[in-house]
Amino acid sequence: MRLDLVPRPEPSGRMALLSPVIATVLTLAIGAALFLVLGVDPARGLYVYFVEPLTAGWSLVELVVKAAPLALIAVGLALCFRANVWNIGAEGQFTIGAVCGSAIPVLLPDWQSPAVLPLMLLLGLLGGALYGAVPAVLKNRFGASEILTSLMLTYVALLLLDWLVRGPWRDPGSYNFPESVLFSSAATMPVMGEGSRLHWGVLFAPLAALLAYLRLGTSVQGFAIKVTGAAPRAARFSGFSGGAVTLGVFVVSGALAGLAGIVEVAGTIGQLRPTISPGYGFAAIIVAFVGRLHPLGILVAALLLALTYLGGEGAQVTLGLSANVTRLFQGLLLVILLGCDTLIAYRIRFERRGRPAAGEASRG
């Protein structure tokens, strides 16, 4: 038996949409098998993981709160990946955005003004954008691989945050806990209802997705991104600068990740801590691919990934399963999805070794 790839005359649009569905189903099947190995009833495991979070009001709120940063980051990453630019340092840009925006409530805790929050968001945006620009500049100027530099900068950012909250930015009244002061109400995202965890910051995600969707479809920059990714030579002949596109998508995706970072600390957490993200920057890579690198698809995919986080927390409490099962699920989903994506450009044919396939001539 041999597996052959037969190129399709044109990429299959149907398969592009079906592939995430197939991958999700396969991941669930493997998940069920995994539960069996771990000694958990598979039906109950899958229910706790993927259905229970959808049955209560509070957990639906939590789903949106977790999906928002994922979607915000993934929209920016999708622009990068579309342009064949590999920003995998979103976790670092997220962290730097959070640090820059938090400078105001940490250094000026007594400043109470309506200007505080907008200024924090702006600083987060700028911080993320500048941090994202570094790998782009190193790539354009020196040809250094953006994959490696953006990832290295993530480790640097995480260590910087760690140093800040254990050192100069530690709350003196925290009894040596590594955390900053709690942000005042002027520096906190307003919530949508009294006592709710649903803050207005979640709206940045659909807003960014909508803007990205419109700009990708109708603007010259959007066209440049798509051409550069699909046919770099054609892009050069049409006068688009590959370097400018690289810098552009890195700055935009860095800015969105930075915004997600400051919204997360100002909205969901309320202070800086050594760990402010359960790997959102990396999970957003999965979100971008599951969402077909399409801004609107990403909104749906972000909910799916948020569900795995939430289900993981539930499984930890009710089934005693490790939270790391979630990371395994997320990785599996992406691996399987990328395998299924082969079906977009190719048909798969199995044939016995050494025998020419029937119908070869008729296909031409």
Add this chain to the structure above:
Amino acid sequence: MADFAIVTAIVLTVITAATPLLLAGIGELVAERAGVLNLGLEGMMAVGAVGGFAGAALTGSTTVGIVSAGLAGLLLAVPFAFLVINLAANQVATGLALTLLGLGASAMFGESFIGKPGLKLPALDIPGLTSIPVVGRIVFGQDALVYISFLLVAAISWFLFRTRAGLMLRAVGDSHDSAHNLGIPVYAVRWAAVLFGGCCAGLGGGYLSLAYTPLWTENMTAGRGWIALALVVFASWLPWRLVVGAYLFGAVAILGFHAQGLGVRVSSQFISMLPYLATIAVLVVISRNKLVLRANTPACLGRPFVPAR
């Protein structure tokens, strides 16, 4: 004599910091020479680390630990090989996915080993030789994986540039179409190269949990897989240059801590940043010299092969 002791201590710690990078790097070098870019190095090292720890802890034998570390890395390379070779999947994206999968799997399977004492690889001890001051301990007093790393570099260097099979492997990496037309089995060569890379990455991870710090902690690879990837570029795909790169990096990683020990007052976080910043600096410097890179970069690196029909 005190100075000798310090020098010996520094060299010994540099060796422990460099060996995992060298092991993972030499495997990746072979895979990339065959045209496959495996960004899943970090994930394969992570499962190697937990596999090695588990193998040694459960059987009480560090030899089993070494074998199981290599096997764990190799096992994780199987889905990657199938996807990027047989299904022509995007190598960058699939490699990233493999890292996420490997880190998740290692964290999950390693959970029961957190806080358990591990076994440490025994060091060679040859009466008369190992006790020679400075040199004896450094040359004749290492553990098996250190010697294996150098043997691998020598063997790979010989294989790639002195054997027919090595020539075939490089041909597959430089032009898979020509290689295919010459009758070289492109898929089989790439499978072998990727599995070898996975096994080496697993050994590199195993070194971390069997020798560097004989215990298992989550994320103990700490980006070493990515640094090893950068080192392969630094080495411009030449095995012996990889040794230089790995030991240079080992020195950077370690010298910060020795500086701290000597009373230089810097926060530990900034010292931990050094290897990552050094990686960026090295990438910038090496990437500027386009001629050297172009001469050795496998021309088909990262490109999937689908035979024409």
